[in-house]
Amino acid sequence: MAVHSQHPASAPPAPPVREKTGHLMLRGWCIFVLFMSLSGTAWVHTFGATAAAAVTIAGGMLSVVLWIIVRPPVQWRRLPWFVVAYVAWATLSLVWSAWPEATALTLLLLWITTIQALFIGSVLTWRELVRAAASALKWVMALSLLFELWVSVVVGRAILPGFVAEDAADPIEYWSRNNLFDFPGRIQGIMGNANLLGPVALLAIIVFAIRIASGAPRRTLLGGWIVVSAFLFVRASSATAYLAAGAVVVVLTTVLLMRRARKPGERTKYYVAYAIVGVGGLVTLWLLRDTIFTTLGRSADLTGRESIWEAVLERAAERPWTGWGFSTPWVPWDPAFDGWILDHGQSVLQAHNMWVDVSMQLGIVGVVLIGFVYLAFVWRSWFFAVDRPRWDLRDDRPYSALTLLPTLVGTILLVQGLAESTPLLVWGWLFVVMLGAKIKQSPHVGEGPAEQSAAIERGEPTKRDA
Known part of the structure; x- marks a missing residue:
């Protein structure tokens, strides 16, 4: 005869965990802050420089204020000190700047971007951070496609910033060139620049x-977003982005091979192959640059960039150590x-x-400092991706797909930095600081004070792996 027990072995039924409204x-x-940085010049083109500056300052x-209210746990000794330097x-370049007003204005943008990056990295867990980045990118991709569709279907002609439908002296001035249905014409998205899109x-x-690989819900929809992003990627037709994509494939393949190694010595052959492919790729790119860039529809000097570099380096040589003053x-x-x-x-x-x-603005000292910023970021993000998560004697925990993000972001920015300066501002700088600081504060996904504190805030019970 069954007897009802007053002391059941299982936990009493409870409603599912819900995140707190706050x-x-x-x-x-x-998500909004990430969208602001990823959309970049879209705010200037839409609302004007003054309004965009006001939104940026108010957001910072x-x-x-939120950082002070939330007070997330921060290990101050583990800040990204090269970034701080x-x-x-x-x-400090304000002291000798040849353009003090420009330095002061752009320093404000640098400070705000750095603070926003540290803020996001401290209040979100790794899973939340990737999820927030995905949400922001959905907005950027969707609005870029809808904007180009609106220009082609409703306006029917190229438009200038501020939604002005007038002819421009040169196509470079257009916000959208009305190329959505004019294949293979380049589209520019809400940024107004194909090299940013x-x-x-x-x-x-x-x-x-990464969201799909980490088991996120609604993976079919995420697949659809990949299709939309791939369409915009191809139609942007950015030579730098194509080269970055090739580098991402090489890095991702190497990381996945590294993860399969069972003994320390097994990684050596992968490192050698990685070095051969990397160096060989750079040499091939340089020797065959005429053919490669002509195939991509670009000139061998990267559409006039070599003449720009010559002019900038000539000015940098006049103040080689300290530079002329910050202005990015x-x-x-x-x-x-x-x-x-x-x-x-x-x-x-x-x-x-x-x-x-950087050499023109901050001299050799600045180049060394930014070099250390990226060296530290690449070093930490690489081992964050290839090393198995371990904080005790257990050495069989599974890898997380989330740990691939920093090293792949670093790959994009390093390649992009060869032909663009955007890794020094907006989303490039924000992601380097945000991900670099996050790795130092939370070197294991789901573990550590910062990760567990955010889980508690969501209302979840914290527990370590068995």
């Missing part, structure tokens, strides 16, 4: 694929940049190479 709103704000102030040196679309493909990007209305280097009649706003740009 944490949902916090994550929503982080709000994040500081670079920002400090850039700030291409790398972001590549990042979106990576993030959505170059402020177009400052006399030092207005009309200095012209491209299609427009003042160039960057050196189109982050290393050349």
